[in-house]
Amino acid sequence: MSTWEENVRKVTPYTPGEQPNRPQMIKLNTNENPYPPAPGVAKVLRHPDEDALRRYPDPAASVLVNALAENYHVKPEQVFVGVGSDDVLAMAFMTFFNSEKPILFPDISYSFYPVWAEEFRIPHTRVALDENFCIRKEDYYGENGGIVFPNPNAPTALAMGLDDVEDIIRHNPDVVVIVDEAYVDFGAESALKLVEKYENLLVVQTFSKSRSLAGMRIGFAIGSPKLIKYLNDVKYSFNSYTLNQTSLACGVEAVKDQAYFNETRTRIMKTREHAKEVLGEMGFSFPDSKANFLFITHPDYPAKELFQALRQKDIYVRYFDQPRINNYLRVTIGTDEQMEAFYEFLRDYMR
Amino acid sequence: MSTWEENVRKVTPYTPGEQPNRPQMIKLNTNENPYPPAPGVAKVLRHPDEDALRRYPDPAASVLVNALAENYHVKPEQVFVGVGSDDVLAMAFMTFFNSEKPILFPDISYSFYPVWAEEFRIPHTRVALDENFCIRKEDYYGENGGIVFPNPNAPTALAMGLDDVEDIIRHNPDVVVIVDEAYVDFGAESALKLVEKYENLLVVQTFSKSRSLAGMRIGFAIGSPKLIKYLNDVKYSFNSYTLNQTSLACGVEAVKDQAYFNETRTRIMKTREHAKEVLGEMGFSFPDSKANFLFITHPDYPAKELFQALRQKDIYVRYFDQPRINNYLRVTIGTDEQMEAFYEFLRDYMR
Missing domain, CATH: 3.90.1150.10 (Aspartate Aminotransferase, domain 1)
Structure with missing residues (x-):
């Protein structure tokens, strides 16, 4: 070597x-x-703004942030966007999980969590699901450096009720809790309605599943303005211009067509x-x-x-x-x- | 707080x-x-592959990697691509600059270098340019944890000759040397011809300037297969799918039209x-x-x-x-x- x-x-x-x-x-x-x-996506691609191609995109991705804010009834300063929810989650791990205490996530879950923890050298503990593959909320009451879990979980497909999700958040006011809702639009209850209540809650979603745009790489997070500000600061220290002109245009079309x-x-x-x-x-x-x-x-x-x-x-x-x-x-x-x-x-x- | x-x-x-x-x-x-x-870019956008939009892109970005390898006469395993050269540089800082010794870069230079160093907690020293805004190669002979400089430098626009660039690389076999060539296509000499000779040299370029694609966010790096493998490992631990379907298609068209x-x-x-x-x-x-x-x-x-x-x-x-x-x-x-x-x-x- x-x-x-x-x-x-x-x-x-x-x-x-x-x-x-x-x-x-x-x-x-x-x-x-x-x-x-949504049909508007291919339509907007078919009429490319050639001048936009040679120019840097808006680093704040405002058109997409505003469309998401309107759709989810939050303020634009509560919305963060990234190159797929993997980018959003990676940025969130880097921004919020800087404790000496281990972060917690389920042992059977999205297999990227331990990868990010290792990449960013974050101490972490995998918490076992119960015998029916369910998350036991009590297992997330102890001291920790942060919490992340998908709801519905993957690859089990099981959803927790919002009461149980809130129970975990309520027990963890001193760390950031990330609810990874990649699959939430297929029948689970979103934690989005809790973001006004818990300043330390970050809800992450994606355009890759329910909005049929895996090929365009668009993910987003919604949380308190304070949380989103911290996340944007780290993002702007990593790469100012992430979502390209076509992703912005396609994303807006996908959100609009409810x-x-x-x-x-x-x-x-x-x-x-x-x-x-x-x-x-x-x-x-x-x-x-x-x-x-x-x-x-x-x-x-x-x-x-x-x-x-x-x-x-x-x-x-x-x-x-x-x-x-x-x-x-x-x-x-x-x-x-x-x-x-x-x-x-x-x-x-x-x- | x-x-x-x-x-x-x-x-x-x-x-x-x-x-x-x-x-x-x-x-x-x-x-x-x-x-x-290049005209092929708008043309390819005007005929979107709708099925590709809903599918994840090729995580290896092979079509673009192969086009770049062919264009620059290197092997595909010597090419890394990212969401603009900022993404490529951020990944390279994270991958290669993990020493206790400070990395070196010019004091007047791309203002993102100290930002990445701070973000990733990398010790760093800003080396003063001389009174004519030139990089003094001798200043880069001492012990360090890695080196990065743009050639031509920004915002000075001054280019170093390839002999001087090689001199710095030759004096630093024990660290990775990154030559950031965002502006090289406007008249400077590229260090690409040195990548076969120095396993620790990474040359970074972008589609944002000479290829008129700032809006699509495409950057790349060329180096030894070993260097590129390490870089890809870190990238795959961060975000598997970075370049979206339209970036891949546009990038190929831009490279093809010499x-x-x-x-x-x-x-x-x-x-x-x-x-x-x-x-x-x-x-x-x-x-x-x-x-x-x-x-x-x-x-x-x-x-x-x-x-x-x-x-x-x-x-x-x-x-x-x-x-x-x-x-x-x-x-x-x-x-x-x-x-x-x-x-x-x-x-x-x-x-």
Whole structure:
């Protein structure tokens, strides 16, 4: 090893879900939305503002911040935007988690949390979910340096009620509590209604799932003006201009079209509820999903083998080779047609 | 102050150049390119791949990485891309500057360097430029934790010869040396030809200046495969998917059109050389620019007053209220028409 390598920050990087791109594949592995974004998005792209391309974007991303503030009935100074919710979460970890005490998050959860903790050298403790994959709120009462959990949780798809979420926040006035709501628009209750009450609560959401814009990388956080100010200070010390001109334009179009948003998320929830019936009849069990995916297991068919068999047929789902969940598959809710093909495969496989 | 605020990372954020947007303004304050990007860029935007919008982009950004590798005659594993060169530099600071010894950079230079150093708690020393605003290579021979400097430097616009750049690299085999070449395409010599020779050299460039894509946020770094691997590991631990689908598509188009790239940068250099004559005749002096801006001062007209008088007429340039340079203005090279309007203003002002 050369001497210069001694000063390198060594990390174990997060492994994103694979992004195969085969014409006939059925891609149910990264929780993308099977429907295109709101029609206004493609429309605004088709008329690019050429002069804007050569100019730096507004560093404050005001058009998007204002659209989000209006949509969620908060003040613009309560909104932070970033390059996907991963960027928002990374900035939030860097901004708020600087205690000597460990931050807390569930042991089975978004696998990026321990990666950020390691990258930023944040002491952390993984808190075990209970035997039903539920977050036990009492486990978050003790001393800590901050708290982060997804609601609904991933990959379990289970949502906590808002009372339980608030209970955790109420017990932790001295640290920042981040509720990561990537999947909240598919049936869970958002903690957004608590941001006026708790100055230390940060709610993070994304355009990648319910707004069909994973390809444009847009995430946001809503919290108290004080919290957002701190977050922006750190962001401006990292990269002044993050959201590019097309992301800003597309994001605004996606937020504006509330009717399309409701139509597509309702359609996905309907497909999901039907999937619960079909898969249940096949003998699968799963936590009761409030997200755009199901976390399924079968007593007779090992998940890993099923995962590989699906791949052979160009059907991609996600498998996590980790303790407690290595007999589960995370299956994104696709279109009805994609789900039928998936059921069809399963029927064949089990025959 | 609430208790949770004690764990907040407190920083003094970088202040980006203002982004006024007035119909008749002449914007010479943020070193943007006055010409639109290559025609292929707007063309590719006009035909958005709607299916790509809802899907995560390729986390490896392979299409763009491959286009850059081909263009610069390096291997794809020697190329790193990010959300503007600020993102690339932030990641590089985080990855490579983890020594107890201070990193070194010029005292008059890109004002983001001390901001990143503070944000990531990196010890740092600002090394004074000489009386002619030149980097003295001998000042970079001592013990240090890493080195970063722009070439050409900003806001001075002065370029170092490649021999001097190599001298600094040769004297520092035990740390990473970053050469920040945001402005290199306007007449300086790139250190890219040294990356095969020095495993610890990272060359950073951007699409924001010579490729007219400030609005799309694309930057890149080229170095040894080992260096790029470390950088990617840290990046993947921060945010897996950074460049969005439109940035990838636009970036490829901009790299491909070498003819347009050469035409526009040549035009800017020509306008710059003419500006040197005109401004020289008016009594301005300036370091001999190899960038797309001039750093000008006048013995009779205080820069700050001139800056404000220009603003009143909707002509925006950049003024830095800092020791040694507070009687200078940084003026971006615009179109010939914009420059004529600028000269016209000056003639009036001096009358």
